[in-house]
Amino acid sequence: MSIDVTFLGQAYSFGDDLKEYVEAMRLSEEIVDRAMQAFLTVAKKNNGFIDAVDLKPHLIKVADAFIKRLCNKGVFSRSAEDYVDENEGYRQIQQICEEGTSVYRNILVDEINEFQDGMNDAYADAASNITGSGVRVFTSSLTTLALTSAYEYSVLKGQAKKADEQYKKAIDALSDRTEARSNQRKNEYLEKIYFPKMTDAITLFSYTLSQKYIEDLISEGKFDDTVFENVQIKKSNNLLENLKHISNNNSKMDCIKQAFEVCPFNEGIFYAIIELDSWTDDIYKCAKYFGLTDRCIEYAESKISIKHISSFSSELRKQLKYIKAYAQCKYVDPAKCVNNFTKNIYDQVIISYKSILDFSTENPIYKSLVSLSDESFLLLDEKKIRENVTDYIYSIISNNDFNILTAECGHNELPAVLSTFLHDDENYVSKDKIDRVYTDKVFDWVNKEVYSRKLKIENNQIRNIRTTKS
DSSP states (O other): OEEEEEETTEEEEEEHHHHHHHHHHHHHHHHHHHHHHHHHHHHHHTTTOOOHHHHHHHHHHHHHHHHHHHHHTTOOSOOHHHHHHTOHHHHHHHHHHHHHHHHHHHHHHHHHHHHHHHHHHHHHHHHTTOOOOOOOOOOOOHHHHHHHHHHHHHHHHHHHHHHHHHHHHHHHHHHHHHHHHHHHHHHHHIIIIIHHHHHHHHHHHHHHHHHHHHHHHHHTTOSOGGGGGGOOHHHHHHHHHGGGGOOOHHHHHHHHHHHHHHOTTOHHHHHHHHHTTOOOHHHHHHHHHTTOHHHHHHHHHHHOOOOOSTTHHHHHHHHHHHHHHHHHHHTSOHHHHHHHHTHHHHHHHHHHHHHTTOOSTTOHHHHHHHTSOHHHHHTOOHHHHHHHHHHHHHTSSOHHHHHIIIIISSOTTHHHHHHHTTOSSOOOOSHHHHHHHHHHHHHHHHHHHHHHHHHHHHHHHHHHHHHHHO
16 A cells, blocks of 8 residues: 655655654664663663673563564564564673673772772881880889880870771771772763763664564565665765755755655655745645654754844744744644744843833943943933933834734733833833833933932032042
């Protein structure tokens, strides 16, 4: 049975076997993640290093997904253990485990030897401090000899106690040093050699499963290997690479068609379609047939970034092509997606307007004026103050962008929200009216604050002049 899809206006027929191949590849992709998670779980319990036999039951479990597919196709002669034992990826896993165990053993042996040498040095150093009293006896009096011996014993006992403490401290420090060096060597090996090699081996293992699965289907006459004519991923990618050399849009589409014909499930083809803003319902159906809608969603979402009020509308225009593809693949209303992706701008506008009603020294307009030199500040008059307030408020967002945000992006409630901050029971609908009311309200406060500060500056100047004269 063949499946018909339409791609860039042209109908194509693909047999079920191509879809079977694509699904097998997708299953291998999932198994990479599951097998890696199993490896990390086992490694965590074993200081990072594992024995392949401890991982094997987990690998058999993930391989069983392909055996289940074989059974559904009427092939019953294979087992999950066969798929693991005959797998080149598993043989590499065994070899990496053996190498890792050997390296870890050498690290531990080196740590033990270093500790033993250090322990001997610490003992010798501590013992060298037990020297006795240093008192010489020149009489043969029994009483004198007895007293001297008792004193010597007391001194030796004290020195031995100090030597024991010194030895214990030295051993504790030695233990910390050797363990730290061993851990550093072990972690470097795990991070730079062991884990990267294991990742590659597990990836090979996972894709070898799908390879063996397809080979078994072919040997049982249940898969047409002519399908591989449509599995030329490298050639498809090379064609897509040539898009950068093509300026004509029709020629670009012809190039993409050729890339599709040699490998219709190449996700890069659908990314190129998104970039050319040529996403259609037929393209969506084609992506869905090959199981690529999630990839297209991830790609489109990674490209959507509307961050700055000042460039809001231009950013939105550039990214509408991504939003269109994202919305269809997610099966949601494009208008709702536009609303969601511009919520950040909506929030920024609200915060900006709200901040200028903060009648404190943190008010952004007041702070910008205070940053002026005293000389420039004293030159401020009501006209200049109003100009500063007006320019700041009107520059938060342009009239055009404000209208786009409310009308085209679905944030119709924005004027009402900005009106509520004014606490005058009015509901202003236009940005011009909102800006005029905000300007009047903010100007009155800023003007008073500027006047008060000017008085302080002038008083300080007068005081400095008097001090200088006196």
